[in-house]
């Protein structure tokens with residue numbers, strides 16, 4: 511029996527979310543937010559945290575600094591039950607931070623990457639990562655040091671018998687390089703959002719983008735915000751509606767969707783169950799600040815699942 515359901519290697523940092531800022535941000539003025547939240551952020555850590563919160567055994571490897579924010583992030587992740595024993599805390603290094611300015615009509619996401627760019631293949635205990643049913647990689651474009659070795663990492667884990675998933679998230683350089691095709695060769699589940707898949711396929715049309723990947727990966731799942739999600743498995747198309755909620759913010763909704771989807775996928779559930787679990791976790795995450803706050807409240811989670819799981 512493998513030690514974990516899912517292992518993840520990737521970035522770990524906090525999100526500082528400021529709500530209620532004015533639509534315009536003039537220079538040299540002191541601008542007041544009306545609320546703030548300092549919460550566990552970063553795609554890889556959000557997926558890991560929320561997978562553990564919904565009952566999966568998760569092992570996580572990251573590279574952070576030995577600073578105060580790195581310590582808080584690591585404690586938050588460990589509180590959810592994720593095994594963080596292999597995470598390297600580099601002396602004198604600075605852990606990343608994301609500041610989210612939630613304003614009328616949109617948000618700005620400002621990231622200082624810190625150690626997130628620096629995670630390397632040499633930091634990864636491959637026997638540990640391989641001791642799972644499934645391996646997930648998030649934030650592909652942020653993994654600057656690891657990226658050239660991702661095809662090799664995927665091949666090793668595939669040979670060890672794991673299934674693999676990838677969520678690229680945004681490319682901060684907006685270049686969407688084609689090297690990802692090589693990485694996708696080993697991927698079992700590809701989990702972009704609608705904007706990302708169109709960018710990677712270089713088209714404005716979702717159907718064209720889906721057709722582009724349908725023969726490249728066994729299972730493609732496209733997240734579409736309040737419109738829910740669609741999946742393409744060979745010639746079969748599945749779609750699943752989102753759950754009606756009043757969102758606080760949508761930070762980490764896609765990562766939470768990944769956690770919900772994968773929690774069912776690793777148990778061999780059918781596609782409808784995987785998609786509705788993804789939509790459930792994605793919607794749930796929007797109801798509290800950031801990507802992990804809702805999942806820290808066990809009672810609230812159980813109640814939300816009871817209300818919405820059997821629709």
Ligand SMILES: Nc1ncnc2c1ncn2[C@@H]1O[C@H](COP(=O)(O)OP(=O)(O)O)[C@@H](O)[C@H]1O
Pocket residue numbers: 703704732733734735736737738739752753754755757760761762763764765767788789790791792793796
């Ligand atoms: N306003 C919303 N209402 C209900 N569910 C939502 C909402 N926004 C996001 N979700 C859920 O979260 C998932 C991911 O959201 P999306 O915004 O597409 O991803 P990302 O965070 O990667 O941009 C959606 O597929 C849906 O299940």
Ligand SMILES: [Mg+2]
Pocket residue numbers: 677679680703764765
């Ligand atoms: Mg995303």
